[in-house]
Amino acid sequence: MRIASLLPAATEIVGALGLADDLVAVTFECDEPAGIRERRPVVVDTALPAGLTPGEIDAVVRERAAAGLPQYVLDREALRAAAPDLVLTQDLCRVCALPEATVSEALGELAIDARVLTVDPHTLDDVLHAVTQVAAAAGTPEAGQALVDDLRRRLATVQTALADRPxxxxxxxxxxxxxxxxxxxxxxxxxxxxxxxxxxxxxxxxxxxxxxxxxxxxxxxxxxxxxxxxxxxxxxxxxxxxxxxxxxxxxxxxxxxxxxxxxxxxxxxxxxxxxxxxxxxxxxxxxxxxxxx
Missing domain, CATH: 3.40.50.1980 (Nitrogenase molybdenum iron protein domain)
Structure with missing residues (x-):
């Protein structure tokens, strides 16, 4: 399956599932699996200037939001060339990643017939559920369940170690x-x-x-x-x-x-x-x- 991940968290999930070779497009922020943005086309970049302080970033983000300007830029032709079967995106935070509506509009304009999976976790349990969602969409539900089981085991180990601590x-x-x-x-x-x-x-x-x-x-x-x-x-x-x-x-x-x-x-x-x-x-x-x- 050809997977375009427009969300760094989704790219990380794909890699953790052992499916990094299926990725055909990523974002400028995707750094896990290591080196993935050097090996795959980058189809999403930031619209913000580089080198800003936290206060300046906050001001620019607010100004762009008030003006209805995007925080991210989608390279539509690069996405068309990637020809994905599955596109992973989000609609949780317009400041954090490209919004789902922009992605769907672009896919329609480019006549790309791909499934779009929107990953919008709000809680820690939602994040673990997102792993199973991505795995199912990619055709590897067993790998997703195995990964989630291991993550829950590690969380339980920490909880046990700290059970009686202030x-x-x-x-x-x-x-x-x-x-x-x-x-x-x-x-x-x-x-x-x-x-x-x-x-x-x-x-x-x-x-x-x-x-x-x-x-x-x-x-x-x-x-x-x-x-x-x-x-x-x-x-x-x-x-x-x-x-x-x-x-x-x-x-x-x-x-x-x-x-x-x-x-x-x-x-x-x-x-x-x-x-x-x-x-x-x-x-x-x-x-x-x-x-x-």
Whole structure:
């Protein structure tokens, strides 16, 4: 089957199912399986300028949204040349990826007769269900169930290791300028990792707040997980948090790979955060995932 993945999380799922060779198109953000965007045509790129600060990114995204301008650019001719049988997309967040309506419109205009699977998880369980959805659409339901069973086993192992541990009040910050509180599956990730999420909406959207409101009820620990950024950028942006919440312990995480991307590596992220909260109870993750500051 020829699979076009217009969503980094879906690309990750396809790779984890052992179907990377079936991918015929990906996005500029697809980095798992490793090297995939160098081996496959990139049909989705960002419409945002490079090199912006978090505050500048927020401003540009808001301006483009208010003007009805897209955040992403679809290379329609490259998609036509890829000739996919299955297109994986989303409609959860117009800031995070190309919306499903744009994809369907383009497929119609290009006369591409492909099945479109929209993957829109809101919770951690939804993410695991998305794995089975992609596997079924790709014709490998058994591989999907085996992958989900393994992910649930790993989650159960973490839960058992932390069953009798104190649960610190953890504030996960998904953006620093302005600060955003997490939604969707992130509060559940904090719970699975042994913390008690101080704020955030299970299954809902991230919401903006102010540092003054956060300081009124300071957490025991802040998880710095800026959306779309890796570990080094999270460490750098943690300095903003340190200035605003002096004395509060900080943990930076590669959010782009292990927190905001709704793929199998969310479980890697939970394991990494669990180690940061309870290093004597959970094995250390590979380098590059999380850093205690």
């Amino acid at each position: 649960r610190p009040r953890v504030l996960a910050v998904e953006w620093v300028d302005p600060p955003f509180l997490p939604g969707h599956w992130v509060p559940a990730m904090v719970r699975c990792a042994g913390g008690e999420p101080l704020a955030g909406i299970d299954g809902g959207r991230s919401v903006a707040t102010t540092w003054e409101e956060i300081a009124d009820d300071p957490p025991d620990l802040v998880l710095v997980a800026p959306c779309g950024f890796g570990l080094d950028d999270a460490v750098a942006q943690a300095e903003v948090v340190r200035e605003r919440l002096p004395g509060v312990p900080l943990v930076a995480v590669d959010s782009a790979s292990y927190v905001v991307r709704a793929g199998p590596r969310l479980v890697d992220g939970i394991e990494a955060i669990a180690h940061a909260l309870n290093p004597d109870a959970v094995p250390a993750p590979p380098p590059g995932r999380v850093r205690i500051l």
